[in-house]
Structures are given as structure tokens and as C-alpha cells.
Amino acid sequence: MTASFLDRQQTVAPPDFNRFLVPPAALAVHLSIGQVYAFSTFNLPLTKLIGLSHSAPEDWDLKQVGWIFSIAIAILGLSAAVFGRWVERVGPRKSMFIAALCFGGGFIVSAVGIHYHQLWLVYAGYGVLGGCGLGIGYISPVSTLIKWFPDRPGMATGMAIMGFGGGALIAAPLSVMLMAHFKTAASNGVLETFVTMGVIYFMYMMIGVYAVRVPAADWKPAGWTAPAKPKTLVTTANVAVDMAWRTPQFWLLWVVLCMNVTAGIGVLSGASPMIQEIFSGRVTAVSAASFVGLLSLFNMGGRFFWASTSDYIGRRNTYMVFFLLGIILYSTVPTIGHLRSIPLFVAAFCVILSMYGGGFATIPAYLRDVFGTYQVGAIHGRLLTAWSAAGVLGPVLVNYIRQYQIDNGVPKAQAYSVTMYIMCGLLLIGFLCNFAMRAVDDKHHYRGSIQP
Amino acid sequence: MKGRLIVLWTAVGIPLAWGVMKTLETALKLFQ
Numbered sequence: 001m002t003a004s005f006l007d008r009q010q011t012v013a014p015p016d017f018n019r020f021l022v023p024p025a026a027l028a029v030h031l032s033i034g035q036v037y038a039f040s041t042f043n044l045p046l047t048k049l050i051g052l053s054h055s056a057p058e059d060w061d062l063k064q065v066g067w068i069f070s071i072a073i074a075i076l077g078l079s080a081a082v083f084g085r086w087v088e089r090v091g092p093r094k095s096m097f098i099a100a101l102c103f104g105g106g107f108i109v110s111a112v113g114i115h116y117h118q119l120w121l122v123y124a125g126y127g128v129l130g131g132c133g134l135g136i137g138y139i140s141p142v143s144t145l146i147k148w149f150p151d152r153p154g155m156a157t158g159m160a161i162m163g164f165g166g167g168a169l170i171a172a173p174l175s176v177m178l179m180a181h182f183k184t185a186a187s188n189g190v191l192e193t194f195v196t197m198g199v200i201y202f203m204y205m206m207i208g209v210y211a212v213r214v215p216a217a218d219w220k221p222a223g224w225t226a227p228a229k230p231k232t233l234v235t236t237a238n239v240a241v242d243m244a245w246r247t248p249q250f251w252l253l254w255v256v257l258c259m260n261v262t263a264g265i266g267v268l269s270g271a272s273p274m275i276q277e278i279f280s281g282r283v284t285a286v287s288a289a290s291f292v293g294l295l296s297l298f299n300m301g302g303r304f305f306w307a308s309t310s311d312y313i314g315r316r317n318t319y320m321v322f323f324l325l326g327i328i329l330y331s332t333v334p335t336i337g338h339l340r341s342i343p344l345f346v347a348a349f350c351v352i353l354s355m356y357g358g359g360f361a362t363i364p365a366y367l368r369d370v371f372g373t374y375q376v377g378a379i380h381g382r383l384l385t386a387w388s389a390a391g392v393l394g395p396v397l398v399n400y401i402r403q404y405q406i407d408n409g410v411p412k413a414q415a416y417s418v419t420m421y422i423m424c425g426l427l428l429i430g431f432l433c434n435f436a437m438r439a440v441d442d443k444h445h446y447r448g449s450i451q452p
Numbered sequence: 453m454k455g456r457l458i459v460l461w462t463a464v465g466i467p468l469a470w471g472v473m474k475t476l477e478t479a480l481k482l483f484q
Contacts, residue, residue, distance in 0.1 A: 016453070017453075018453050018454075018457055020457060021453075021456060021457055021460055024460040024461050024463065024464045025460070027464040027468075028463065028464055031464060031467060031468060163464070163468075166468045166471060166472070168471075169468075169471030169472055169474065169475045170467050170468065170470065170471035171471075172471075172474075172475075173470075173471065173474040173475075207460070207463055207464075211460055286481060287481065289478060290478050290479045290480070290481045291479075293475045293476075293478040293479035294479040296475060297472065297475055297476070297479060300472075
């Protein structure tokens with residue numbers, strides 16, 4: 001492979017290119033990096049590397065192992081923000097290749113760390129190197145898809161980001177199967193699984209590297225013309241990334257994403273104990289795991305459904321639905337708990353999780369509407385810091401408030417009611433920020449050449 | 453071009469369908 005193969009100029013598509021070849025290229029990357037959501041399948045085995053059937057005193061504990069995922073997610077947000085402009089400049093092929101090297105390499109470095117039982121190498125491997133692969137891989141296809149689908153940007157980016165949700169559905173059973181396959185009397189199979197997954201994911205991401213193409217500068221879908229009078233908030237101008245993050249619109253969208261993600265991630269992180277405690281005696285640990293599986297499916301499906309819907313009803317209206325419907329559902333959950341209705345409870349949280357996924361998938365198209373296509377990938381990268389913040393805020397809110405309630409004598413079944421009302425408050429803040437969104441002032445528009 | 457389209461969509465569709473099926477297998481236990 002020569003360096004020129006990876007250059008942006010080499011990826012410009014010929015005139016007869018079918019644009020539906022690009023979403024699977026993006027999906028190949030997102031289905032791979034979505035593995036991070038299933039990392040918890042390794043948590044327990046990583047605490048039994050020496051003891052094998054049990055945790056030996058020299059083994060790492062769960063708290064230490066838990067940091068691997070946290071570091072990876074924090075680096076995801078940081079690297080997306082830091083490398084966003086570079087990704088825009090070099091194009092999707094080179095950035096996807098670097099993402100594949102980092103993500104696959106992260107597994108291999110971690111495997112070395114497991115072999116020598118050096119936790120810092122696992123932190124550096126999967127956490128830092130893999131985290132860079134996550135961040136670069138996440139944003140690399142976004143602006144390319146938006147340029148290929150100016151008529152349906154929500155659907156196109158929703159499809160890719162749906163892959164990130166789907167990646168966990170593949171990785172969870174795959175990890176379990178591989179660990180069982182490699183298990184011997186001397187090893188619990190984690191090291192071999194890490195090496196195998198590193199190789200598999202690198203090769204799978206290379207499908208995206210080979211298949212991705214960017215459209216020619218003057219390309220438009222056949223028969224499509226940009227609407228003469230764009231909808232409110234949809235701009236035909238462009239805002240550069242360095243200017244975008246100085247506008248109030250960027251920070252309003254930052255809060256919109258942060259509030260939407262906080263409400264969803266809090267539930268996702270504590271879903272299993274929550275349903276068991278609210279329906280104490282009626283929901284077992286196995287049923288709770290089924291509930292979490294169902295939430296993952298709705299998280300994934302919501303990404304495609306809501307992002308595609310936003311092409312018809314508009315981005316702002318889609319978020320209005322997320323916030324209003326979210327407030328209604330969260331405020332009725334305590335009542336559903338009192339009614340002891342499991343189907344209603346499950347249905348409410350499935351819709352909530354579909355809107356959590358939908359929030360992630362709709363934001364790139366929202367950014368394109370507000371800031372134009374010029375550096376939308378880089379702007380998206382900086383906005384993803386809202387995800388990192390929500391990743392801390394959501395679980396802390398749910399767990400801390402639950403514990404506070406229990407410590408003050410509230411029965412476990414009712415310990416989540418206050419949390420639900422606080423989630424309503426967060427969603428109300430998101431609603432107000434979304435309501436305050438206006439078009440970016442003309443003075444912020446970029447007037448230079450938009451060729452990368 | 454059409455063949456490439458089929459190959460690429462199959463390459464991403466099969467693992468995704470497998471993952472969804474495996475998750476559904478587990479999720480449906482909630483209603484049993």
C-alpha cells in the first residue's frame with residue numbers, strides 16, 4: 001500500500017459511482033469501533049488472569065479494570081475534538097486507516113499487557129491508543145456521508161452511527177464465543193481473544209478504507225437541486241470549526257446533546273439493577289439481562305429511525321420530540337412502578353433509549369444544517385466532548401441519588417423516583433436550549449475556498 | 453458496480469444480522 005492510495009485525491013469518485021457504496025464503508029468502521037460498548041464482557045475475565053477460576057490476590061480488581069473503558073471513552077471525545085480538523089484535511093480513507101491501526105493496535109498492545117500482567121499497558125493500549133481509534137473512526141465518515149447525501153443527510157449519518165450501536169450487539173456474543181474457544185487449563189482465553197479481535201477488527205475496518213470515496217467538488221445527486229428557500233436554521237453558507245465553537249449555537253447544541261445523552265446513559269448504565277429493584281421478586285438477573293439486550297436493540301434502531309425521520313420533520317423538531325416525549329415518559333415511570341406493570345415499564349424505556357440513540361445520530365445533520373458542510377466533521381468532533389461529560393454525569397446522577405435515597409430510608413423500589421424527576425429537569429434544560437436555536441449570524445460565515 | 457454493492461452490503465449486513473439475532477434470543481427471554 002503506497003501513501004498515495006490513502007490520499008484524498010485518490011478517493012475522488014468517478015461520475016458513474018453509486019453513492020450507496022459509501023454507507024457500508026462507514027458501517028464497516030462503526031460496527032468495529034462499536035465494540036467498545038461491549039467491553040464489559042472482558043471485565044470479570046480480566047480479574048481472573050492468574051487465578052483463572054477465581055480472583056487471586058495478585059489479580060487486578062474490578063475497579064482497576066473498570067478504568068480501561070472509562071479511559072477509552074474519555075480519549076474518544078478528546079481525540080475526536082483534537083483530530084477533527086486533520087480528519088477533514090486528509091479525507092476519510094487516510095483517517096479510517098489510522099483509526100484501524102489505532103483500534104486494532106490497541107488490542108494487540110493490551111494483549112502484551114495481559115501477557116506480562118502490566119495494567120498500565122492495557123490502559124495505554126485499549127484505553128489511549130484504542131480510544132484514539134474510536135474518536136478518529138467515529139468522525140471519519142461523517143462529513144463524507146453528508147456530502148454524498150445532501151438530500152437525506154439524517155438518513156446517511158444515522159445509518160453509520162447505527163453501526164456504532166450495532167457493534168456492541170456483535171462484539172458481546174463474539175467475545176464470549178472467542179474466550180470459550182481459547183480457554184485452556186493454563187489460560188482463560190482473554191489474551192488470545194484480544195489478539196484475534198485486534199486482527200479481525202483491523203481487517204474489517206480495511207473494507208471501509210478500500211470502499212470509501214469522496215464526491216467530486218461539483219457533484220450533486222441526479223435530479224436533485226438544493227431548495228431555493230431552505231428551511232429555518234438550514235444554511236447554504238459555511239462556518240469554519242475555529243469560528244463555530246465561538247458561536248452560541250455550538251454551545252446550545254452542546255447542551256442539547258449533553259442533556260439528551262445524560263438522560264439515556266444514566267438509565268443504560270444502571271438498567272439491570274433498576275428493573276430488579278423496582279419489580280423486586282418479579283424480575284430475575286437473567287430477565288434483567290434480557291431487558292438490557294432489548295434496550296441495546298432500541299438504542300441501535302432509534303439511531304436510524306429518528307435520524308431518517310429528521311430529514312422530513314427537521315432537526316429542531318426531532319429534538320423537540322425527544323425532550324417532550326422524554327419528559328412525559330420519565331415523569332410517568334414512578335407511576336408505572338406503583339402500578340407494577342413490567343410491559344409498560346419496558347416499553348417506556350425502550351422508547352427513551354431509542355431517543356438516546358436518535359440524539360447521537362441526528363446531531364451530525366443538525367450541525368450540517370447550522371454550520372454548513374465545510375468542516376462539519378471537525379465541528380462534530382468538538383461537540384462529542386458533550387458525550388464525555390454526559391458519560392460521567394448520567395451514571396453519577398443515577399447511582400448517587402439512588403444511594404442517597406436508600407441511605408435516607410426510602411425503599412429500594414421507590415429509590416429511583418427522584419432520579420426520574422431530575423432527568424425530566426435535565427430534559428427541560430435541553431428543550432429550552434433547542435428552543436433557543438437560531439441561524440448563525442452572517443458575520444461568522446466562512447468566505448474563503450472550501451476545498452480541503 | 454452492482455456486484456460490488458451486493459458484496460459490500462452483505463459484508464456489513466451479515467455480522468449485524470447475527471448480532472441482532474443473538475441479542476433478540478436473549479431479549480425474548482424477558483417475555484417467557
